[in-house]
Amino acid sequence: MDGLKIISNSSLKENVPEFSIGDTVRVSVRIQEGDKSRIQAFEGTVIARKHGGVSETFTVRRVAHGCGCERVFPLHSPVVEKVEVVRKATVRRAKLYYLRDRVGKAAKTKDALR
Secondary structure, three states, X not given: OOOOOOOOHHHOOOOOOOOOOOOEEEEEEXXXXXXXXXXXXXXXXXXXXXXXXXHOEEEEEEEEOOEEEEEEEEOOOOOEEEEEEXXXXXXXXXXXXXXXXXXXXXXXXXXXXX
16 A cells, blocks of 8 residues: 555546547646736647546647647646637547648548537
8 A cells, every 4th residue: 555646536626628639629727927827828639638537638739830839738737727628529549649740731630520
């Protein structure tokens, strides 16, 4: 028992939205600058979800000014204020790392049928 970490479920968020790989999401992140804090939005495509439980993370990729930018967010972190699903998509892979090599319309995902 001494080598195991005991994690309580009290640190899990209750209001986590249902999103999956390929969806376009807008993540509101709390940025701390000195003694002030503000909320910054990061919008992009979810290309990976890893682990599970309290340590679950997801990777969001966007192309800003022709340069690809990826951020890894802990799902249950207090820094992540909210995750909004902008667009649902249908993909056939669990990880979309191949989108890193694609440019323009080739990097798009198919819309999910509603």
